Amino acid sequence: MSLEEKILKFPSSPGVYLMRDGGGEIIYVGKARSLKQRVRSYFSRSGDSRPHVKFLMAKVVDIEVVLTDTEKEALLLENTLIKQHHPRYNLDLKDDKTYFSLRINPHEEFARFTIVRKRPHDGARYFGPYSSGAAARDVLRQMARMFPLRHYPLATCMSRKRPCLYHQIGQCSAPCHGLITREAYADLVGGAMLFLEGKGRQLVAEFKRRMIEASERMLYEEAANWRNLLRSIEVTVEKQKVVLHGGDSDVVGFYRDGSRVELALLFIRAGILIGSRLFSFSWELDDEAAVAAFLKQYYTAAVFIPEEILVPLDVADCGVLNELFGELKGGKVSLLHPQRGTKRELVDLAVKNAISACRERDEKKASAEAVLVELSLRLQLGRTPRRIECYDISTIQGRFSVGSCAVFTNGAADRRSYRHYRIQTVTGQDDFAMLREVFMRRFRAGSLESSDMPDLVVVDGGIGQLNAVQQILVELGLVGRFALVSLAKSRVLHDASAGGVSKSDERIFLPGRKNPVVLRQNSAPLLLLAAIRDEAHRFAIGYHRKLRGKEGIASLIEGIPGVGPKRRVALLKYFGSLQLIKEAAVEEILAIPGMNRTTAEAVYRGLHND
Numbered sequence: 006m007s008l009e010e011k012i013l014k015f016p017s018s019p020g021v022y023l024m025r026d027g028g029g030e031i032i033y034v035g036k037a038r039s040l041k042q043r044v045r046s047y048f049s050r051s052g053d054s055r056p057h058v059k060f061l062m063a064k065v066v067d068i069e070v071v072l073t074d075t076e077k078e079a080l081l082l083e084n085t086l087i088k089q090h091h092p093r094y095n096l097d098l099k100d101d102k103t104y105f106s107l108r109i110n111p112h113e114e115f116a117r118f119t120i121v122r123k124r125p126h127d128g129a130r131y132f133g134p135y136s137s138g139a140a141a142r143d144v145l146r147q148m149a150r151m152f153p154l155r156h157y158p159l160a161t162c163m164s165r166k167r168p169c170l171y172h173q174i175g176q177c178s179a180p181c182h183g184l185i186t187r188e189a190y191a192d193l194v195g196g197a198m199l200f201l202e203g204k205g206r207q208l209v210a211e212f213k214r215r216m217i218e219a220s221e222r223m224l225y226e227e228a229a230n231w232r233n234l235l236r237s238i239e240v241t242v243e244k245q246k247v248v249l250h251g252g253d254s255d256v257v258g259f260y261r262d263g264s265r266v267e268l269a270l271l272f273i274r275a276g277i278l279i280g281s282r283l284f285s286f287s288w289e290l291d292d293e294a295a296v297a298a299f300l301k302q303y304y305t306a307a308v309f310i311p312e313e314i315l316v317p318l319d320v321a322d323c324g325v326l327n328e329l330f331g332e333l334k335g336g337k338v339s340l341l342h343p344q345r346g347t348k349r350e351l352v353d354l355a356v357k358n359a360i361s362a363c364r365e366r367d368e369k370k371a372s373a374e375a376v377l378v379e380l381s382l383r384l385q386l387g388r389t390p391r392r393i394e395c396y397d398i399s400t401i402q403g404r405f406s407v408g409s410c411a412v413f414t415n416g417a418a419d420r421r422s423y424r425h426y427r428i429q430t431v432t433g434q435d436d437f438a439m440l441r442e443v444f445m446r447r448f449r450a451g452s453l454e455s456s457d458m459p460d461l462v463v464v465d466g467g468i469g470q471l472n473a474v475q476q477i478l479v480e481l482g483l484v485g486r487f488a489l490v491s492l493a494k495s496r497v498l499h500d501a502s503a504g505g506v507s508k509s510d511e512r513i514f515l516p517g518r519k520n521p522v523v524l525r526q527n528s529a530p531l532l533l534l535a536a537i538r539d540e541a542h543r544f545a546i547g548y549h550r551k552l553r554g555k556e557g558i559a560s561l562i563e564g565i566p567g568v569g570p571k572r573r574v575a576l577l578k579y580f581g582s583l584q585l586i587k588e589a590a591v592e593e594i595l596a597i598p599g600m601n602r603t604t605a606e607a608v609y610r611g612l613h614n615d
Contacts, residue, residue: 008068009048015041019079020072021086024065032064033094036083036322038076044068061094061289076325084301094289096298105141107132107148109198115180115187116194117155118145124308131309132201144201149176152197154190157588164590202253202274209235252276253311258355259296259318260363264288266295267366269358270303271351273311283362293318300326300340310334316342317352373416380530384515384522386488390461391415395537397465398428398439399545406431408443409545412459413537422457423540425548437473440464444477459487465538467493468521471514490515492534511535565611567604575599576608587612 017039024033037043047062073079087095108121110129120141124131148154149171155162155178156171162181171177178185178193185193196212216231258269268284288295297320304310310330320326323340330338343349377389393413400406406428412419426446431438464474471491478484491514511531512521524531568576579597580586586594586608594605 008066012041012044012048012068015044015070016072017041018072019074019076020070021079021082023069023071023086023090024061024092025067025069026064027066029067031086031090031092033061033092034083034086034090036076036079038079040070040072044070076322077329080301080322080325080329081305084305087302096286096288096295096302107141107145107201109194111191111194111198115155115159115190117157118148118197120145130198132198148197148200151200152193153178154193154197155180160590160593161585161588164588164593252313253309254313254315254351255311256315256351256355257296257299257317258352258357258359259292259316260356260359261288261292261295262363265363267359267363268296268299269355269362271355271358273351281358283358285362285366293321297321297326304330305333310338312336312338314338314340315348315352315355316340317356318342370415376529376533377416380533383524383530384488384490384513386461388460388488390459390488392419392457392459393461393463393533393537394459395463395465395541396440396443397538397541397545398436398443399542399548400428400434400436400439406439407545407548408439409541409548410443410447411537411541411544413533413540416533418537418540423544425544427548437470440470440474441477441480444474444481444483448481448483461488461490463534463537463541464489464491465494465541466491467512468514468519471516475516490534492538493521565604565607567607572597572599572604 019036019038020040021034021036022040022044023031024035026032035043047065071082073082105120105122106124107118108124108129108131109116109118110127112128121131149156153171153176156176157169159181162169165181168179168182168184169177172179172184178190180187180190212231212235216228216235219225219228219231253275254273256271256273258271260267264287266284266286266288268286270282270284271278272280272282284299288298296316296318300314300316300320304314310333314330319342320340327338327340330340341348343352374389377391380386381389391414395411395413397409397411398406399409408426408428410424410426412422414422424447426443428439428442430442462474464470468491471489474489474491475484478486478489493512493514510523510526512523513531513534514521575597576586576594580589589609591602591605591609594600594608595602597605
């Protein structure tokens with residue numbers, strides 16, 4: 006049966022269709038209100054001038070369908086299948102781990118803020134997203150100065166004999182020691198949530214009312230507390246500008262450059278622009294489908310859904326998307342394509358952000374390319390070093406010895422490719438032998454033909470380290486597979502005659518050359534090499550400290566009477582760190598399976614030097 010004959014037998018009901026290529030791989034997943042009508046449209050219009058459709062259909066060999074009861078069910082199934090199969094011509098919006106949110110559960114006893122990556126539907130309130138953990142922590146510190154909520158788990162707070170340091174500096178109201186009533190603490194929680202919702206002006210008016218009310222009742226200490234809160238909040242509120250009168254909105258900006266799409270998302274809360282987020286992905290099909298695919302994947306991923314979503318294009322399936330988002334939110338959601346007025350200006354602003362992000366990305370890529378080309382010329386590498394690896398060893402007198410590999414791809418850190426190695430075959434202080442083990446494990450026979458072979462390997466050190474690694478490469482048969490250099494750190498030079506100190510230049514050593522190559526200090530190629538060397542050093546030290554810390558924790562706990570290897574593992578697995586074990590009360594330690602009261606009390610006394 007031909008494909009055209011198969012399509013004629015498709016039902017006219019809602020469902021999902023899966024297009025496969027000659028190899029049987031799913032290359033596109035779509036949903037339709039009428040499967041027969043939708044799939045036939047790909048073939049019936051021979052005069053379709055859209056190149057993306059012709060390009061896709063030239064690869065399609067077979068089509069399968071999955072029936073659903075409603076169009077909304079088809080949309081959800083389409084989203085699930087895209088995440089499951091990752092078809093080439095669908096938008097596969099990756100879960101970006103660099104974005105964070107603030108979480109608070111107002112129903113929890115003496116609620117507090119925490120930083121999280123996921124936003125499940127668990128009844129808590131989530132605020133954000135923030136572009137990094139550092140940005141989220143900055144907001145959290147600002148909130149602590151304005152709203153003194155607790156910082157630690159309640160069990161930890163209750164186990165203390167006196168309030169923590171945060172209370173002493175005015176950033177915790179110490180509910181664990183009864184220094185604030187439940188009602189007053191709930192007011193702080195409510196105020197913090199209003200502030201993060203962008204309702205700072207409403208909050209200022211409410212706090213002014215409470216300050217005046219407390220003053221009239223001659224509760225001057227309470228009035229002073231409201232006054233201090235007001236001062237902290239007003240400083241931030243003065244910087245905020247109302248851009249849209251109304252509730253919460255998200256504004257989508259879209260820009261396309263060939264098959265690459267840049268998308269900007271502006272977050273407006275209570276009429277105030279509070280932040281943005283950028284997305285970049287490849288897309289072969291039409292623009293309207295790209296925006297619709299983004300909306301489906303983004304807003305079904307447990308994120309905050311506003312009452313209004315402003316888009317730059319007419320989106321297909323607008324009605325079913327509104328219905329789906331409304332169910333996820335638990336309220337009405339409107340998907341709008343404004344043509345004029347303030348909302349259209351906001352969409353234009355989002356589009357400008359998308360264009361700017363695209364240009365900035367292009368400029369950054371061009372700059373990185375120029376640096377790599379210059380590095381190749383100066384070091385006579387013969388090819389542009391797209392992938393650079395740097396190796397370092399960290400040890401203390403041969404104990405807890407580790408090796409690290411930091412990787413830069415196209416001039417930027419590729420942290421997913423970083424590797425660390427715990428040294429297994431070398432005892433004592435022998436850095437060269439440790440490097441040999443690392444190289445043997447990294448370039449073992451199974452990986453020699455892999456696509457992740459480096460173009461350039463950087464070794465931390467001088468001519469001695471370079472010659473040692475060169476000998477290792479000879480033994481492993483890797484000479485000529487990639488370029489090799491060593492980077493010697495600058496040294497502090499003491500000039501007794503001048504009565505001062507200076508620093509020598511950083512030097513690059515090449516195989517077969519006695520004199521080093523000295524690049525202009527602070528030049529882009531040298532800074533790139535220094536950056537990857539510092540990353541390898543940081544990565545090695547971090548793993549080394551982790552191993553050393555585990556040893557210290559193990560020895561400290563096992564020194565307590567009644568605690569052997571099994572209870573040590575149970576303690577660390579339950580609490581996660583020595584600090585949390587120290588902060589735990591006896592009853593919390595007793596809750597661990599296999600723990601009795603005598604041993605729990607011994608652990609508590611042993612960790613508190615009691």
